[in-house]
Amino acid sequence: MSFDYIKEKKILLVDDEPDILEMLISILKEDGYSKIETAATAAEAFRLCRSHQPQIAVLDVMLPDEDGFSLFGRIREFSDLPVLFLTARGEDDDKFKGLGLGADDYMVKPFLPLELTLRISAILRRCYKNEAAYVTLDACSIDFTRAEIIKGQDIIALTAKEHELLSVLSRNAGRIVTIDMLCEALWGDNPFGYENSLMAHIRRIREKIEANPSRPVSLVTVKGLGYRLITKEVPR
Amino acid sequence: MKSIPKLIRRFFGVLMFSLFLMVFLNLALLIIFSYKQIGNGSAWTCADTVSFSLTAGSDHQYILSQDGMDALRQKNAWAILIDNQDMKVVWHSENLPSDIPLQYDLGWISLLTRGYLNDYPTATSEHTDGLIVLGFPKKSYWKLMWNTFDYQMIAHMPQTILIFLFLNLLLLLIIYLTVTFRLLRSVRPIVDGVERLPGDEEVYVKEKGLFSGIAQAINKTAEKLKHQEYELKKQEQARANWISGVSHDIRTPLSMVMGYAGQLETSPFLSPEDQKKAAVIRQQSMRMKNLINDLNLASKLEYNMQPLNLIPINLTGLIRQTIVDFLNMDLDGKYPIELLTDDSISVCMVTGDKSLLKRAVSNLIINAQVHNPKGCRIFICINLLKDSCSVSVEDDGEGISDEQLERLVKTPHYMMCGNSTSDQRHGLGLMIVRQIAEVHGGSLDLMHSTHGGFCAVIYLPLISVE
Numbered sequence: 255m256s257f258d259y260i261k262e263k264k265i266l267l268v269d270d271e272p273d274i275l276e277m278l279i280s281i282l283k284e285d286g287y288s289k290i291e292t293a294a295t296a297a298e299a300f301r302l303c304r305s306h307q308p309q310i311a312v313l314d315v316m317l318p319d320e321d322g323f324s325l326f327g328r329i330r331e332f333s334d335l336p337v338l339f340l341t342a343r344g345e346d347d348d349k350f351k352g353l354g355l356g357a358d359d360y361m362v363k364p365f366l367p368l369e370l371t372l373r374i375s376a377i378l379r380r381c382y383k384n385e386a387a388y389v390t391l392d393a394c395s396i397d398f399t400r401a402e403i404i405k406g407q408d409i410i411a412l413t414a415k416e417h418e419l420l421s422v423l424s425r426n427a428g429r430i431v432t433i434d435m436l437c438e439a440l441w442g443d444n445p446f447g448y449e450n451s452l453m454a455h456i457r458r459i460r461e462k463i464e465a466n467p468s469r470p471v472s473l474v475t476v477k478g479l480g481y482r483l484i485t486k487e488v489p490r
Numbered sequence: 491m492k493s494i495p496k497l498i499r500r501f502f503g504v505l506m507f508s509l510f511l512m513v514f515l516n517l518a519l520l521i522i523f524s525y526k527q528i529g530n531g532s533a534w535t536c537a538d539t540v541s542f543s544l545t546a547g548s549d550h551q552y553i554l555s556q557d558g559m560d561a562l563r564q565k566n567a568w569a570i571l572i573d574n575q576d577m578k579v580v581w582h583s584e585n586l587p588s589d590i591p592l593q594y595d596l597g598w599i600s601l602l603t604r605g606y607l608n609d610y611p612t613a614t615s616e617h618t619d620g621l622i623v624l625g626f627p628k629k630s631y632w633k634l635m636w637n638t639f640d641y642q643m644i645a646h647m648p649q650t651i652l653i654f655l656f657l658n659l660l661l662l663l664i665i666y667l668t669v670t671f672r673l674l675r676s677v678r679p680i681v682d683g684v685e686r687l688p689g690d691e692e693v694y695v696k697e698k699g700l701f702s703g704i705a706q707a708i709n710k711t712a713e714k715l716k717h718q719e720y721e722l723k724k725q726e727q728a729r730a731n732w733i734s735g736v737s738h739d740i741r742t743p744l745s746m747v748m749g750y751a752g753q754l755e756t757s758p759f760l761s762p763e764d765q766k767k768a769a770v771i772r773q774q775s776m777r778m779k780n781l782i783n784d785l786n787l788a789s790k791l792e793y794n795m796q797p798l799n800l801i802p803i804n805l806t807g808l809i810r811q812t813i814v815d816f817l818n819m820d821l822d823g824k825y826p827i828e829l830l831t832d833d834s835i836s837v838c839m840v841t842g843d844k845s846l847l848k849r850a851v852s853n854l855i856i857n858a859q860v861h862n863p864k865g866c867r868i869f870i871c872i873n874l875l876k877d878s879c880s881v882s883v884e885d886d887g888e889g890i891s892d893e894q895l896e897r898l899v900k901t902p903h904y905m906m907c908g909n910s911t912s913d914q915r916h917g918l919g920l921m922i923v924r925q926i927a928e929v930h931g932g933s934l935d936l937m938h939s940t941h942g943g944f945c946a947v948i949y950l951p952l953i954s955v956e
Contacts, residue, residue, distance in 0.1 A: 369819075434806075477829070
């Protein structure tokens with residue numbers, strides 16, 4: 255799956271340390287993002303949210319004029335834009351508070367540039383996934399909008415569960431997704447005892463997407479842990 | 491005041507014991523005393539002796555033998571013989587007082603037999619010719635004048651004595667209980683106060699009554715304890731706050747070091763050598779970051795300031811996620827991790843704090859990675875025990891020597907012990923794992939791995955099946 259489209263998203267960075275802002279810009283620019291706005295105060299951030307409508311915001315929690323959490327609350331009143339908190343406050347309480355308020359992610363300083371860009375692109379993919387509803391695998395491609403597999407000349411329909419399963423895997427393409435996460439995505443919060451059902455679904459998906467379902471190359475098992483979807487990068 | 495019944499029982503036991511001891515002693519004394527009183531019968535035997543040794547000679551002269559005279563002299567008594575026929579004194583001892591009449595009638599005789607003759611206590615004895623009357627010095631004997639008793643009373647004497655004893659005991663018990671309860675009522679608040687002292691609640695005892703002094707002392711102690719606890723807490727809080735403050739302040743500058751180093755590491759404009767240098771800076775700042783996090787968490791766990799968010803957790807799921815997080819970040823595949831758990835343990839419920847447990851397992855994985863810079867395979871295994879479960883994290887890396895292992899297990903971390911001597915400064919990572927296991931009611935075991943490296947096992951109690 256190509257994610258070039260997410261690099262076009264408008265990012266708002268809010269931090270009161272100009273040095274940090276400068277570094278964040280350099281990290282994101284290097285990763286390919288170009289539309290970056292910055293704000294050093296909550297008031298400015300709020301104004302930018304109103305006027306420029308960024309598509310993701312990276313918020314510091316401690317701002318000179320307002321608490322990052324309350325700024326987030328005010329933004330939420332008029333916008334659903336995804337938010338990642340990036341803060342020096344590492345307390346678990348703060349983490350839970352941030353995530354509990356509905357933030358999309360929470361990172362504690364110091365952080366690795368790679369981790370930040372990975373998390374931002376994960377959020378963007380999750381929130382703006384409809385625009386990239388087409389994934390190419392080794393033996394076929396998946397059209398998520400139509401819930402179909404295009405395998406050579408054949409078009410195979412996906413069930414709702416299979417569609418959900420594949421979209422979770424493709425959003426985390428190349429990464430292991432645990433059995434528990436998949437069960438939770440498919441059956442909700444109490445996913446105990448669904449592992450056999452999950453295996454049945456995986457088997458059926460393999461029959462649809464793999465050239466040789468007994469020797470899968472696209473939907474790979476990681477023993478005891480989970481599954482990984484291996485996609486092919488195709489220029490759009 | 492749970493000990494009141496015990497107190498009463500014990501005291502009552504002592505009471506009963508002393509009562510029986512007293513009765514027994516009294517009986518013994520009575521017997522000894524009565525034995526001594528046998529001598530009191532001697533007045534009558536003396537009379538018998540005199541009667542026996544007084545014999546009538548020829549011409550109506552009576553002769554008292556030496557025995558009789560000795561008996562009289564010994565008692566300092568006098569004696570008369572009253573004739574059966576004419577009630578006249580026919581013989582008397584030489585020491586007869588002058589106020590003793592020499593002629594008697596029947597009434598007089600019955601009186602003197604029962605009691606006294608002119609205030610002289612008397613004893614009588616039968617003689618072939620009449621009645622022998624002995625008179626003893628005044629006030630040498632006391633005589634019971636009306637010596638008849640109700641027959642029923644004598645017949646029921648044992649029961650009567652028992653009833654008397656029982657009534658006495660009852661009375662004693664009532665007196666004891668009244669006094670004790672009155673005492674206990676004034677002691678109770680004191681005891682309550684002392685019993686509550688070690689607890690967390692506030693202690694105040696009313697300072698009045700018999701024990702106002704003690705109550706005052708308890709109140710002062712409680713206040714002092716509270717104050718000390720407050721001071722201690724304040725101190726611990728200050729220390730933990732200080733650590734958390736410092737670690738917070740370091741985070742921002744460290745972000746910059748780490749961020750730019752990370753960027754330089756992959757910069758195409760740097761020579762491979764310079765990229766390597768940047769990588770070292772990045773790695774070392776990662777270590778600093780871990781150290782800060784560890785220090786912060788360790789101090790909070792140590793001072794019980796880490797809020798625990800305990801919920802039922804599927805440990806297997808949590809460990810899978812932890813492993814996957816590592817595998818997804820391990821881009822060059824230097825540290826493959828395998829979950830060796832049996833498929834049947836797909837659910838392993840424990841009560842725990844999700845982020846802390848994840849932290850513990852992560853620490854063990856990081857530990858294996860840090861100590862095996864050349865890479866190693868890591869094996870994680872969940873085992874169900876009787877009412878607990880174990881999570882072992884092992885590696886096939888370099889491992890440690892027996893000596894190192896022993897030191898790791900035995901010596902406390904420098905944060906735990908007062909002296910800051912140098913050689914025990916191993917990382918905080920394992921100590922945190924131990925602390926986390928302990929706040930969950932579990933423990934940590936360190937050993938050599940069968941895979942060749944190091945092995946750490948966390949034991950956690952399972953949720954009991956409802």
